[in-house]
Amino acid sequence: MCGITGYIHLSNNAPDLKKNLETATQSLKFRGPDNQATFLHQSVGLGHTRLSIIDTSEKANQPMTDQTGRYTLVYNGEIYNYRELAKELTIDFSSTSDTEVLLYLLIKEGKECLPKLNGFFAFAFYDSKEESLLLARDRMGIKPLHYYRNKDFLAFGSEMKALFSFPIPRQIDQSSLYWYLRLTYLPADMSMIAGVKKLKPGHFIHIANSTVEIDSYWDFESQNLFNGHYSDAKDQTVKLLEQSVQRRMVADVPLGSFLSGGTDSSAVVAMASKFDKDLHTFSIGYRDHDFFDETNFAELVAAKFNTNHTTFSLTNDDLLNSLSGVLSYIDEPFADSSAIPTFILSQHVSKHIKVALSGDGADELFGGYYKHLAFQRSGESNLPNHIIKWLAPLLKSLPSSRSSKSGNLARRAAKYAKLMQMKSYDKYWHLASFNPSAEELMINPPDAIIINSFIDQYHLGNDEINLNDFLDLDLKIVLPGDMLTKVDLMSMANSLEVRVPFLDKDLVAFARSLPPHYKIDKNRRKTVLQDAFEYILPKELHHRSKKGFEVPMLSWMKNELNASINEEVFDQEFLDEQGIFNSSQVMLLKDKLHSQNPGDVHSTLWTIYVFQVWYKKWMA
Known part of the structure; x- marks a missing residue:
């Protein structure tokens, strides 16, 4: 497990990024406290911070260059089948690391080896003769890889803080902000900074002769159903x-x-x-x-x-x-x-x-979440579902909260009642969303076409989906x-x-x-x-209910975090000057927080709070 970063020039007008690379590498020191190094060659720079796990000797340090000096690799992750893959290579290895196996496998097969890898990874592989760079991410997205590209250079890093070390304009991407407010996280390839993307799971970027190719080496293909007992x-x-x-x-x-x-x-x-x-x-x-x-x-x-x-x-x-x-x-x-x-x-x-x-x-x-059970049961025609539909107006008015058993039950029941009125594909986004009215909080929300274009990329061509389709969406999003x-x-x-x-x-x-x-x-x-x-x-353990990692956020906001929430979220003068959030809508959240029926307001407030703390540190 490590941190990687780097850049490649895409034109003769690219800025000198050597010092930026040093800063970017240093920013990832927590990901790899055991060793830190950079590699420079013509139009390419690579940085690596190492957390030594397999072969802790210096021989396994990175950036790792092959015996000819032509190829160099920086890599974050572990390849669990590296010993089996090593048998395919007629190499006298100098270390016992999976890094060296991956290096020589890439030399031999290039991107064609990616489907063979069983593990989690993000890496950059450089060919100094061809002046080409291959970036790749594991099929499930366990390891992150951010990148920024303009006409002059492409920069990448394990974390956004590495990219902040390069000359990148810091502007909020409004579509990403919308989905963050709605989901509490950034899905797919989105980043809060306009122009920055995350490489999608199962994808690679190949750069050669200033041409950038982005494609997938693995995707969620249809699966034949298991037919055993x-x-x-x-x-x-x-x-x-x-x-x-x-x-x-x-x-x-x-x-x-x-x-x-x-x-x-x-x-x-x-x-x-x-x-x-x-x-x-x-x-x-x-x-x-x-x-x-x-x-x-x-x-x-x-x-x-x-x-x-x-x-x-x-x-x-x-x-x-x-x-x-x-x-x-x-x-x-x-x-x-x-x-x-x-x-x-x-x-x-x-x-x-x-x-x-x-x-x-x-x-x-x-299918371990309550939303999976709710989805599966919502399509059934039975007496309990008919009763819940009839009680929907009452359920909506009941005090709801994630912080108590009764409040959590009321919250789920109200959400479930609304669920039964929807087509199954729409149910996914209803159940995935913490704040479905996110656009009301924004001064410049994306229009419906942009919002729907994101949703449509996951559409299977049918509004009616089954549980396995639902789970695949969770695996992707x-x-x-x-x-x-x-x-x-x-x-x-x-x-x-x-x-x-x-x-x-x-x-x-x-x-x-x-x-x-x-x-x-x-x-x-x-x-x-x-x-x-x-x-x-x-x-x-059998049949017991799932609770998960929850914190008493509602109680905190009313008590211990109250002063901080007022400062970071409810400062109307700052909100108006910032020009991102609709201050009148934000102020309504304050009234709801202290009402008898706060619902999930603390989730929305926490989402804004985290954004504002981040904004003041990285964007101000």
Whole structure:
């Protein structure tokens, strides 16, 4: 796990970017504290910061150049099948690193080798003879890659802060702002800075003779449905996860696992304990908020598999005190509040190990969220659905909030009632959106054509989609934009590598092939995954409700963060001078925050708050 950055000139008028490269590389020091270096040759500059995981010797440092001096690679990630790929190469390797294997595989096959890679990565591969540069990103988007291009040069980096080191105009992209306000994160290839893009998962950029080619090497092709028995599907799920975990246990530094107490991370720990009899596991709990504390389940799993377990028990003060660390590290607005406990967990865990396994990706593959259940059930014609439709006006008026059991139930019921009036493709965007009226908050919102053009790129040609289609949309939109971005940013802020076994290419292909009723059956989510591990995990975990990483944001905004929210969000003079947000609409949020029915207003306020803190640091 590392940080990469660099540039390539596209014209003779390109500015001298050598000093910019040094600054950009230095900005990524947390991603790679073990070594930092740059490479310069004619029109190209490459920078690398290293977090040493496999072959920690100097021989594996980057930028790495081949024996002839022609080819150079900077690379962020891990290729888990590098030993198998090394057998295809007749090379006398000077290191035992996956970096060197990737370098020589690229020399031999170029971009044609990309579908062979099983792992997570973003890299830049330079051919000094051809003056060409190949950039690529893994198929699921686990590792990030931002880039900016004008007529004179192209610059890239693992994080936006690296690009801020280059001469790039800092202007807000209004379409990106709209989707950020609506979703709380930036989806797909969007960036908050006009002209900056993220390379899409499964894509590459090839630059030669000042010509820039962007294309995909992998996409979500239609999958033949698994036609075996349900028992076969369970067995195959366990088998593929075990194989995936085993691949991800390769490291020359201490390795452990996150353990939340849910099925996903617990299944990963169950498999990892087979290969490490002294496996270290880590969980966090909320001492001041029992509703979201799941550490008792994590401790049951740790006891069953005899792991070396550590629980970090947090108070509200611990969460609040971490806000500055979270907000100071992010270099693009990102308002998923679960980033806060993820940051704290990574901070604590990084003091013990350098590599952690996690259960991320299972929900998107197997249907683990309430929205998946809501989607599946909303198409049924039954008495409960008819009753909810009839009660829709009443449900809309009930006090709703994510911060209490009753309020959360009312919130979900009201959203579900609205859901049943929609076509299934529209249901996806309804369920994905935290603030569907985002344009009302903006002074210059994008027009409907621009908004719909983004939605239409994911349209399958039919307004009626099934659960597997819904999950594929999550894999394309939510997973790389939100979940994987959160884990990458918060772990890298603490120099910790996080590996995600559920996103192994073989397990992803298998999960996508399973019929929808294997994933959601009546009121049960992730059915096949839960049943596959029913007799492996402690019985207390089976069929229990999912809670996830939540923080008491509504309470904070009314109390501990009240002064800060007033300063950053409700300063009308600043809002009017800034010219981005509709100040009258923003002020209405203040009244709702302190009303008897705040609903999800705290989510919208947090989204604006994060943006404003970011704006004052990076744009003012």
